[in-house]
Structure formats: C-alpha cells, structure tokens
Amino acid sequence: MKRAKPLDSKPLTARQVTSRGLGAGAPRLEAAGPFGNGPISALPNANLTSENKQVAVRIGDLFLQNPVLTASGTFDPFTYAELVDLNRLGALVLKGLTLQPVLGNKPPRIAETPAGLLNSIGFQNPGLEGLLRDILPRLKDVTVPIIANISGDTEEEYEELASRLNHLPEVAALEVNISCPNVARGGMVFGTDPEVAFSVVSRVRRVYHKTLIVKLSPNVTDIAAIARRVEAAGADAVSLINTLLGMAIDVRTRRPRLGNVTGGLSGPAIRPVAVRMVWQVARAVRIPIIGMGGITSAEDALEFLLAGARAVGVGAANLVDPRATMEIIEGLERFLEEEGIKDINELVGAVRV
Amino acid sequence: MDLLARIERREEWGRVASEKAQAAGDGFLWRTADKSQGGRGLPAREATTPRPVPGRDEHRDGVLYVRLTLRAGELAQQAEPGQFVMVKADDGLDPFLRRPLSFHRINQERGEVQILFQVKGRGTGLLARRLPGDALQLLGPLGRGFTLEQRMFPENGAGTQRQRVVLVGGGIGVAPLLALAEKAARGGDEVLLLLGARSRDDLLAVSDFRALGAQVHLATDDGSLGHHGLITDLLDQVLREDAADAIYACGPLPMLKKVAQLADQFGRPAQLSLEERMGCGLGACIGCVVGTKGPGGQPTYKKVCQDGPVFPAQEVILP
Numbered sequence: 246m247k248r249a250k251p252l253d254s255k256p257l258t259a260r261q262v263t264s265r266g267l268g269a270g271a272p273r274l275e276a277a278g279p280f281g282n283g284p285i286s287a288l289p290n291a292n293l294t295s296e297n298k299q300v301a302v303r304i305g306d307l308f309l310q311n312p313v314l315t316a317s318g319t320f321d322p323f324t325y326a327e328l329v330d331l332n333r334l335g336a337l338v339l340k341g342l343t344l345q346p347v348l349g350n351k352p353p354r355i356a357e358t359p360a361g362l363l364n365s366i367g368f369q370n371p372g373l374e375g376l377l378r379d380i381l382p383r384l385k386d387v388t389v390p391i392i393a394n395i396s397g398d399t400e401e402e403y404e405e406l407a408s409r410l411n412h413l414p415e416v417a418a419l420e421v422n423i424s425c426p427n428v429a430r431g432g433m434v435f436g437t438d439p440e441v442a443f444s445v446v447s448r449v450r451r452v453y454h455k456t457l458i459v460k461l462s463p464n465v466t467d468i469a470a471i472a473r474r475v476e477a478a479g480a481d482a483v484s485l486i487n488t489l490l491g492m493a494i495d496v497r498t499r500r501p502r503l504g505n506v507t508g509g510l511s512g513p514a515i516r517p518v519a520v521r522m523v524w525q526v527a528r529a530v531r532i533p534i535i536g537m538g539g540i541t542s543a544e545d546a547l548e549f550l551l552a553g554a555r556a557v558g559v560g561a562a563n564l565v566d567p568r569a570t571m572e573i574i575e576g577l578e579r580f581l582e583e584e585g586i587k588d589i590n591e592l593v594g595a596v597r598v
Numbered sequence: 599m600d601l602l603a604r605i606e607r608r609e610e611w612g613r614v615a616s617e618k619a620q621a622a623g624d625g626f627l628w629r630t631a632d633k634s635q636g637g638r639g640l641p642a643r644e645a646t647t648p649r650p651v652p653g654r655d656e657h658r659d660g661v662l663y664v665r666l667t668l669r670a671g672e673l674a675q676q677a678e679p680g681q682f683v684m685v686k687a688d689d690g691l692d693p694f695l696r697r698p699l700s701f702h703r704i705n706q707e708r709g710e711v712q713i714l715f716q717v718k719g720r721g722t723g724l725l726a727r728r729l730p731g732d733a734l735q736l737l738g739p740l741g742r743g744f745t746l747e748q749r750m751f752p753e754n755g756a757g758t759q760r761q762r763v764v765l766v767g768g769g770i771g772v773a774p775l776l777a778l779a780e781k782a783a784r785g786g787d788e789v790l791l792l793l794g795a796r797s798r799d800d801l802l803a804v805s806d807f808r809a810l811g812a813q814v815h816l817a818t819d820d821g822s823l824g825h826h827g828l829i830t831d832l833l834d835q836v837l838r839e840d841a842a843d844a845i846y847a848c849g850p851l852p853m854l855k856k857v858a859q860l861a862d863q864f865g866r867p868a869q870l871s872l873e874e875r876m877g878c879g880l881g882a883c884i885g886c887v888v889g890t891k892g893p894g895g896q897p898t899y900k901k902v903c904q905d906g907p908v909f910p911a912q913e914v915i916l917p
Contacts, residue, residue, distance in 0.1 A: 319878075
C-alpha cells in the first residue's frame, strides 16, 4: 500500500487539487445539518465541511456529513460545546441510558493503565425521564444526528426503552449496548452469546423503526459469530468494540485499583485488538460497521476504515483532548486531499491483504 | 479554556533538609530556576536539569515536590482558589490522561499561576522534568472552588469584624490553601494555617503563608517539627477556644473526615477540597465521584471535577 504522507503537511491548493483530477467547484452547502432521509445519490458532492472532498457516509438511514462519531459516555455535549462545534460532528452519541436512573458503581471508577485506562462507571445516568427532562431539551441546537445508547437488565427493558425512543424526533438512531462489562446483570450478558444477542436485538427491532445499531463486546471468542446473529436479527449496523474486561491491582495496598474490582479497558492500548475485530466482522456481515477502540488521530481512524468500518467512534481520546473529534475530521479531509481520493467510502475495507 | 502556558519558574523540594529551611518550617528548597537565569554561568537548561536528590527514592517514597510558575494571563484572570487545571504531563500516549492540579497561587497582576505537586508516579515524574521555557498544555480553570463565607457579624459594620479563617492542610493538600489564604488576606480576613505532614521535610510553602501575615501552627506524624500528632488535634483546640469562624480543608481522607466531624460538633461551616482519580476533569466520564446527600437525604454521586472539587462538609459522605 502506498505510504501515507504525514497528516500534518500543508493542504493542497485548489489548483493542485484540480490538476489531480478531483474536479473543481462542487457547490458548497452552507447549512451544517443532517441530510434528512433519502438516498445518498440524491446529494452529489454532498459534503458540508469542505469542497471537493467527499467525507459523508451512510449508516442505515442516517446520512452523516463525516464518519466521526463520539463514543458513548466519553463526551459531555454541554461542557464540550465550549471547545467543540457539535454541528461539525458526524453524529453525537449520548451517554448510556437505562429505563430507570442508575446510581453507578462505587469509586474509584478510573484507573490509568499503559496507554489507556480502566473504567467502571456502572451506567450512572438519569434514566429515560431524566433524558427527556434535562438532556434532550438542551440539545435543540444540535443539527447533526443524535444517537441514544441504551442498556437494560432484561429484554423487556431494552424493548420498552426502544419503543419509547422510537417516537422521539430528536433521537435519530439507537445504539443498543449489549456489551457493557461493568454491571452485574444486563450489558455484556446479552452480547456474549449469539442466540441471546439475536433474541434481544429481534425484540428491539420489532418496536424500533429507525436506524438500529448494536454495540458489540470484544470479550468473546468469535465476534464474527455474534455479528452475524445480530445482523440476522435485523440490525442496520454494528459498532465495535466496547471496552475489554480488565483489572489492575495496587501492589502496596494489595487492593484492586477499581472499586468494582474489574472494569473496561479503553484507549490506544486496545486499538490493534479493535482493528482486528472490525476486519473480522467486516468479512462476516453486509451491514455497515462503526469502528472504535483507541482512536486518537485521523491516521488511527483510517486504519479502521481500511479494515472495513464505514464510520468511527472516538472515545477515550475525548477525555484527554476535548477537540479530538474535530482534529480527526480535519485530518481525514487533509488525507483525502493529499492522497487524491474523491470519496472516503472508497477506503472502506480497502486494506490490501 | 484549552491553552498553552509557558513555565517561568521551577522550584523543587527534596528530602535532605537544611537547618535554615527547617528553622523556617519549610522542607528543603533544593533548587530554583527562572527562565531568565540563562545568561551567566551554566545555561538555564543545563543548570536546571533534574538530578537525583541524595538518599531518596521519589517513586517509592513520594517525597519530591515541585512548584511551577506558569505565565497564563487568561487563566490568572479567571481562576478562583480551589479550582484546578488538567495538565498534560507529556506529549505521548503514555501516560494517557491529564493530571488534575489545583491552583497554588493566582497572580492576576503578573498574569501568572502556580501549581505545586508531589512527584508520585510516571505522570508527575514527567511533569517534574519540565523546565522553565517549556510550554504546558492546560485545560482550565475547572470545577468549583472555595467560597469565602460571609462575615458573621454584619451589625458591627463592614470590616470591623475580621473573619477568622482557619485553613487545615495535610501534606500536599497545602497546595490550594495558599491561593485561598492570599484571597482571604486581601479581603482583610484573619488567616490561621494548621498544616500537618509526615515529617518536617513535607511541610511546604510555610514561609509563603507567614509572609501573608498568617498565623501558622504545624504538626508532624514523626514529631520532627511542631505538634507530634495529627493536625486535627490542633483544629480541635482552635475550635474549643472559639477561634474559628469558618474552616477550609484539603488533605488526606482521614483528615477530611475528622475536620467534617469537628466542624459539625462545633457548628462551624467547613468546606473540603476533595481528591479523586479523574478521567477528563470536564464532567464527561463520570469517573471521579463522591457520595453526597441528595434531596430527601437520598445518597447520590456527584462529580468531583464539576460539582467540586470543593464541597460543603455537610453535603458529602466520605468513604
């Protein structure tokens, strides 16, 4: 494969771009908003952030102006809005939601590990009523798709949440979390057995009529087998990977460094595992993949696209650099320009093996 | 909020104490370096290259302290005592997270802030190697800081009754108290510092409090300076003498619990600055929480980074 140029080199001038045959003067769309529903072909040169470079992607019925999403639970839209233009994101994924409010796990909830961190937050969230009352009304100015991330203790809870969110115009899509490693029941229990995963996704699918994304757990022997059953159950897309179950011990106190003993590992430390799993799932299913796991730069994001992801989620990097998503979007656009690539979709699954 | 700050000055405390520094109640100030000290003698970078302090193991014992003076005008204008910054220790991916560090001093006129930290592990170890002239990546000011209580005797006329502000610090918990002492002193309050540490070498910035006109009482676990015992023993005494109008504390958890208990017992308002491992410092990850008494007495978790790090003592449920 042609070696990528450094991502921080100067953007090409318009003339250079034209001479590379990218075509000039695609009409610049002013509004930064969702594309609405309709086939992507209805929007030639559909790219809201710059001319000539097509970075828009499609996930189910969602048209994303670029492939960069926030990973659930790593991005507070209210505090981050000071540093980030939310409407430049591909989509905003909200923190994990349950039907009832959840108090969360006892601290410490964070333990730093080499090139990453363990967390055991335990779904602290205000519940569906809290979302409706305190969160969604404050996101009125967000014009990019808002994706809710849901979890439950039982299949019935998943179903009820999905059916109630189905009627909300503010929520464009659902990410069903069957992979959280930090709660006793629910979460990962649903994501580690192909038939259990099939069952819960089928029930959600019956009541949810918009784009349905299922977030997969890496804590399995064969992630492709789970992905296939999730696809068969009617998911429009899969996102992966959630965190890897891990543990860290303070050798002086001999106590686990997390209050919950074990937690989920994220950050650059897990990226090679995530890229490998995206590649495996890409060969197993036809639905689009949202790849995530330790992405901190545009180059990292491109790895996932080449492995077969249609879009990417940025998670742990948001905790360190709140502007990480913006820098990755800009880096992707620069890469396309530098490599003379018209449409980012050309890169999806383009790894040469 | 997202900014670069130039390191102007770097001070470093080691374990081996000089008689003079001990007499002043300070740990040994081992070496100071200013950005301007480049002209004569050794070049600044060389002159300030850290070298090991004899007879100590910084990672095992955690006894090296560093104070950095940062030029950051915007930050100095906005910062309040008790608030903090998230500092990127290094440019690489490991350590991955930023470090939360409170404002040790806020100098609006000079457009400078100071941070004081203990070298505990890899992150603070890397930060300790940053030199005058280097730029640090900061996010801040973050969180809710200390609120100086209103004067309790307004009937005496403004300013006639000085508020007796008692600051209780344990070890590196002294860091945010100096900024608060400066603010209280500027406002005409009477400042009493009660500072405890393991040993006299761990008593930091004491001369800076004295320079403000603060009264200082010290305690050490090993009896090497001041009261041989807990700093909260001294707080108990102060409260018995009815010499405190309000208490502000930062230090280890057992100390904070005792401060909260004493404040409650003597009916004095107390504010506690808490420390918890943080992911983002921005309220996104909900990683740094403390149990609090919610509405109706129901326990709930609040974010130390966003709802704190300073909390009223009666609000928190310390583990």
